[in-house]
Amino acid sequence: MALEAVARPNAGRRFVAVAVVTVPLAFVVSGLAIRYAAFASVSAEPGFAAYAQALCRWDCAWYVGISEHGYERFPIPGQSNVGRWGFFPLYPMLVAAIRSVFPFPTILVASITSIACSYAACLVAWPLLEKNMRAYVLYCAFLLSGPFSYHFTTFLTEPLFVLLTSCVFLALKRSSYLAAGLSSALLSATRLVGVLVVFATVIQMFRDYRAKGGPTLSFPRWLLGRPDLLVAIFISPAGLFAYVLFLHLTVGDGFAFLHVQRAFGRVAGNPLAFVWDGLSALPTTGRLPTAPQWSALAALIGLALSAVLAVRRQYGAALFCACCIILPLITNLASMVRYVVGLAPLTMLLAMLLSVSKLTYLAALGLFLSACYFMTVAWIGGYLALV
Template sequence: MDLAIEDVARAKRGIRLTVIAAVPLLFLLSGLAIRYGAFASVSPATSLTAYVRAFCKWDCTWYVDISEQGYERFPIPGHTNIGRWGFFPLYPMLVAAVRSILPVPTILIATAISLACGYVSCLTAWPLMDKNMRAYVLYCAFLLSGPFSFYFATFLTEPLFVLLTSCLFLALKRSNYLAAGLSCALLSATRPVGVFAVLAIVMRMFEEHRAKGGSASAFPRRLLGRPDLIIAILISPAGVFAFMFFLHVTLGDGFAFAHVQRAFGRVGGSPLLFLWDGLSYHPASGWLPSAPQWSALTAIGGLALTGVLAARRQYGAALFCAIALILPLTSNLASMVRYVVGLAPLTMLAAVLLSASKPTFAVALIVFLTTCYFMTLAWLGGYLALV
């Protein structure tokens, strides 16, 4: 009898694992089909190579150059006076490593890796959303077949950033601080804001300390008594420190990634002022918001979701997301849509909120799949808010 019960339980677990793996695969394939349909409707060339290259816009071209040529030493006659140093190296290095094995064009390799990262990110999200199937389906749909799924289907850092962020918070959920520190190190080599995930690690350590009855004043002593926690904290910024060391050796400026931002039009200022300017930038005609208004509204929406995270006592995720949004807002509104979409805690929370009832779940799923086509057309057309 007991053996029969165990067999039934094992069979149910097998079915559940199959479903968990099949859901993101289904949306990965549907996303490819929808985006290809949008591409084919505006492009005379319908080959796979043309399809993949059409999605490589804006920052994608910089990452292709870094992967193929590395970081230049300034100045180089005949090249742009804007260096590639503002783009962090981990993802281009990963693509270059695969290209050294497979004789395939860079953009094809990068696209395949991005899609794979998106798929694995969905699998990693399953335990993070407490095995909520409706939320899981919505999250997979949003990431792989949703209105911004093109970010996860080309050579941008969002796919790797979301995957590493998910791995970090899953490690924290399981109190595996060394794995969290390693994930943070890789995050800090992917995008500059990734280094601030170390604050989420420290906050989780503090929460665990308090849950065990420890006082706030005793927390530093607990850290000093746990070498594994100290190591986790110390390795967290390793990625950005390694990049800074490389820039110092090759350029003489370890902060070149920050100094070059001025060449991209990013000048320091008040986040509130940039938000107000964006909201005040009315369209020349029509009723649809302008690109700056879309960026400002998205930033406000992201900050609102960050507040919800804090209200739900997910303080580490809330702090990380707040810094990851406010820091770029100190320069301008550029890429705010992409930055919000690339914050896994926010998109997971949105999926959970939208899945609270069957009607909202169904409506959200339909909207995600429908808008994928039209937002892909906007991306292919170079709509500025999506940069």
């Protein structure tokens, strides 16, 4: 009887472990099937290579160019002073390294790598979702078979950004600050807003300090007396600093990634004005919202979910997500839908909220899978709101 009592929990843990591994794998397969069906409905050219190329839209082409040719030392001739410097280097470098081992077309290597990163992000999310199986299924479905799954399965930074963001917050959950710092350094080399996650690290350090009874005003002095924590903080922006140094040595402008934004039509302005202008861009025909309206709504929904994180006392994640929305919003609404759905704490929160009841869980799962087809068609067709 004693042996049976021990065996049952072990068998249960093995079943859960198998489920955690196989659930995202199932959505990898279903997502590929749904998106390929969407691709086949609008293209006469068959094959996975043609499918991967069809999903390579908008910024994807820039990352392919960086992976194959690196960064230029001057604006690209014939493209109105546009350069590749606004796109951060870590993910193109990773794809280039894998392509050096497996000499296949860049977009094929990148697509498979993106799927692998998204799959790994699901595994990392399991403890962050408090081991809630319903929420885990919804999160995996959203990333790999959901309405925006093309963002996480083609050559964009979202797959690596979500994976590294999840690694940072898992490390913080376990108070592994050095691991959080290393993940943050990689995150800051993936996208500019990745450097902002260092604030979540400091907030978690403060919360751990207060949990041990430390007085608030003594926190800075206590922190200065912990070299291990200071190292974790100072290495967090290392990826960004390395890129700045590279641009300084090769281009002569360490902040070329900022200065080139004007060539892409991004000029600093009032974020509230941008949101209002987006909401005011009423459709001239039909009742469907316009692309600016979708972008403005995405920003507002993202900020609302960030507020919910704050209410749930996830202050670091709330601040990080809010900053990741507001910073690009200072320039305009471009890519706002992609930026919001690429914030792992927000999508995990959404999965948790939708998994509260069986009815909302099943409805959300069905909606994710069915919307995948239509949104993929819209993405391939170049719908501007999805840029």
